[in-house]
Structures are given as C-alpha cells and as structure tokens.
Amino acid sequence: MESEWRDKHKQKTPAQIQAELGLAEAPDLLMTGVILQRSTIAAPAQGVLMDVGYRLEFYDLQRPQTTQVDVRVKDLFQECITAVVDELMARITGL
Numbered sequence: 001m002e003s004e005w006r007d008k009h010k011q012k013t014p015a016q017i018q019a020e021l022g023l024a025e026a027p028d029l030l031m032t033g034v035i036l037q038r039s040t041i042a043a044p045a046q047g048v049l050m051d052v053g054y055r056l057e058f059y060d061l062q063r064p065q066t067t068q069v070d071v072r073v074k075d076l077f078q079e080c081i082t083a084v085v086d087e088l089m090a091r092i093t094g095l
Contacts, residue, residue, distance in 0.1 A: 006057070014061045030059040036070065040077065048077040053086060064074045 009017055013027035034080075043049045052090035054074040060066070073083045 007031065010059055010064075014076055017061070028061060030061065032057050032059075046076060050077045052070070052073065052080055056084075056088075 001017045009030055012020070014028070017023070017030070018026040033054050033056040036055050038050065038052040040051075041049045051072070051074045053070065056069045056071065058069070069088070071084050071087060073080045073087075075083045
C-alpha cells in the first residue's frame with residue numbers, strides 16, 4: 001500500500017501534489033517509510049519501551065533521485081518518532 005502511494009505520487013509534479021493534498025506550499029521531497037521491525041517491553045515505572053527499526057525513503061521531486069535511510073530507535077513509545085527526527089537532523093546538520 002505504501003509503495004503504491006509513493007509510486008503514484010512520484011509521477012506527479014510538486015504543484016499537483018500540493019493541490020491534491022491541500023498543502024500551503026509545493027513540496028521538494030516526498031518522504032515515505034516502513035517499519036522494519038518492532039518489539040515492545042512494558043517498563044512499569046517508565047511506560048512502554050519500544051525497539052523499532054524504520055526504513056525512510058526521501059524522493060527528490062525536482063531530480064528523480066531517492067535516498068533511503070535505515071534508523072533503529074530504542075526509546076519510550078511516545079518518543080520514538082521524535083528520536084528519529086532528532087537523529088536525522090543531527091546527521092544532516094552535523095550537530
């Protein structure tokens with residue numbers, strides 16, 4: 001399902017995607033992702049700890065290029081996406 005959505009939108013212009021999704025601006029990239037593996041552990045004093053691996057794909061709409069990044073996170077369930085974003089930003093900015 002995710003690959004069908006991605007492949008369908010790869011054929012469109014940024015303006016078409018903007019109109020279809022009701023975005024304020026035309027996108028430069030499409031980002032899609034899949035969960036590669038996931039396990040959870042109940043930690044009574046902390047909540048639910050999750051060990052999850054994602055494969056994120058960034059597709060450049062101007063130049064048909066794709067970059068894939070595999071990320072693994074071990075954190076509280078509610079912090080996993082934030083941890084992925086923080087890690088990606090650290091890799092991009094070098095901070």
